[in-house]
Amino acid sequence: MRRRSTLKEVAAALDLSVATVSRALGGYEDIAAETRRRVAEKARELGYVPNMAGRMLVSGRSGFVGLVLPIRGPNFVDSFLGEFVTGLGEGLVAKGVDLMIATASAGQSELDVLKHLVQSGRADGVVLTRIAEDDERVKFLIERRFPFVAHGRIADDGASYSWLDTDGKGAFRTALSRLYALGHRHVGLVSIEERMNFRHDREEGLESAAAEAGDPAVRLSIVRAPRFDEAAHRAQIRGMLSAEDRPTAIIGLIDELALMVMREAEAMGLAIPRDLSVIGFDNVPAAAFATPGLTTFDQATHERARESAGMLIRLIEGEEKGPLSSLKVPRFIERGSHGPAPRHARPRIRQI
């Protein structure tokens, strides 16, 4: 088993100086091509791998990009985050940057973790997910002039920092207009309580589309419960479905909620899409697999994550001065969970 060797050792083996070896490996032009070749060969032979610490020390960069996992639990790494992390990792590794994942330990807030990350210099830039309306992490980073990319915008000003986002507003407008065209007039939305940006965005899309329909018959019913409180969500869904004038279509803020609607509806004896149309957002794997398949929107999380990696690296390298941004329109995936509004008498709800 060969020990890791250093520049000094490679230099000694070739009777060159450390500086020459360093520059040769760096591909500098002021080193003769032949020398570069010899150095490269010897380095390989000795199993030379640059020491990060040495490099970091002089460059002032850590070669890491940080991601702070949100604190919710116990399984807050949902399929979105999982996909995001892998996409990010792939995008970074392609540029020779590594990804560090920071988690909060008991008693630490997400902001504390972020501060530690930034101040210790363990990361050269960070990626933020799940931007809240008026997010304190964003404020901190901007004030600190620390490179970051946010997955999601802040409600008001989108100009002062770099972000990339999905057009949830547009997506939910699309959803409503499709449903409207299919005859639905009363549409439900199962949403969350947290003041997240994407929630705001999507709800706004739904509301604006409803208003623009110019049809007094159009009606929206919105219920909200804390993000991970399944019991509360279920209760609200049941309440919505067992109301005398229940919606003929229900949209889930995210697939998870839409799938919950489907299951509750089925448990109550409603057939989908005959008695109820359901639309989600995210296109999680389970959405394709549900019966019927869940109609939803795909935001290509994996690709967006790769893209944010590239964006962040450009920011860190200082290649770009101004903030970057990118808004992508999610793809509408039509499966079997939505259809024409039921014409006639509604089936009796099975009491549970």
Place this chain on the structure above:
Amino acid sequence: MRRRSTLKEVAAALDLSVATVSRALGGYEDIAAETRRRVAEKARELGYVPNMAGRMLVSGRSGFVGLVLPIRGPNFVDSFLGEFVTGLGEGLVAKGVDLMIATASAGQSELDVLKHLVQSGRADGVVLTRIAEDDERVKFLIERRFPFVAHGRIADDGASYSWLDTDGKGAFRTALSRLYALGHRHVGLVSIEERMNFRHDREEGLESAAAEAGDPAVRLSIVRAPRFDEAAHRAQIRGMLSAEDRPTAIIGLIDELALMVMREAEAMGLAIPRDLSVIGFDNVPAAAFATPGLTTFDQATHERARESAGMLIRLIEGEEKGPLSSLKVPRFIERGSHGPAPRHARPRIRQI
């Protein structure tokens, strides 16, 4: 916004030497208590945060532990891995160690990524998940004498490296004997094709328990499909359920598969648990939420991950010489998805 300051600056501000400041902050006894106090105060005042690179360089440690994400996709970060990552992160941060996540980019194997991680010195130790039978990563790390902890054992020798694992064998024995006691004689298993350790372990448990029942009526039907090939799994499940002499109980190697069984069974008009008992493994959130709730085993992934963090750190610090190991028995979570075998499907033979 205050710039990060260095030891030198703190030293200058107090008219002390860098060495003294370093030792004072390190809490060494050969620095007067009063001096230590003054140093600590000034360091706080100046916002001193130790520079990792400097520290790494002299200590030879990076302060990182690595985890290589398995390559499968697109969403290979399932709920197990998500929970594992957060648990690991929490366990590490408590010790001042950070977690780096390495992903493979196109064309790289998981082993390549691991090698890079180890050779570049970016991590002081690694955690391995999803151990295959005869895992090449394990071999590499052992040969290299690189500290690591595996979540899962290698089939043959469990002595030569550190691991922690769940007693899947015991769990599946439990599952079978419970089902047997409830009158089930023909039990199905929906498994995967990959030669993973946990698969081997659990299947063995089932088979040994079946053999030990000493009842010729006991019969096992096992089907296997590639881990992420949902279509294949569904087809196999349907095949199993539509057979003339279908099992009265089906066990899923993991909850995901068990839930799939439940959905397919319901789609085929079978009531659970009246017509079919289903048992899973993992206790994913969806298991509690399914109707009826899925009976399953809980391996407390989060806590196990924390534990592996502690184990790995002890290994890195060199506090422990010999390999460490820990085998935990998963908790049997009885929900509504299993019950007595249907009478008509099979004559009662005898109670155990």
Place this chain on the structure above:
DNA sequence: TGCCAAATCTAAAACGTTTTGGCTGGGACA
């Protein structure tokens, strides 16, 4: 032959920390 520019290489400094092996001054002790 002498000079100059280009090509190639190098010494040394710098990055921020920890650790080693002292140094210093004062009190205890003979």
Place this chain on the structure above:
DNA sequence: TGTCCCAGCCAAAACGTTTTAGATTTGGCA
């Protein structure tokens, strides 16, 4: 009074790299 010890502090080296400013060599040309 001289010697020794000890608490408290420090200078310098070391870790491995990159970069800067220069040194050396080579060959062309007058």
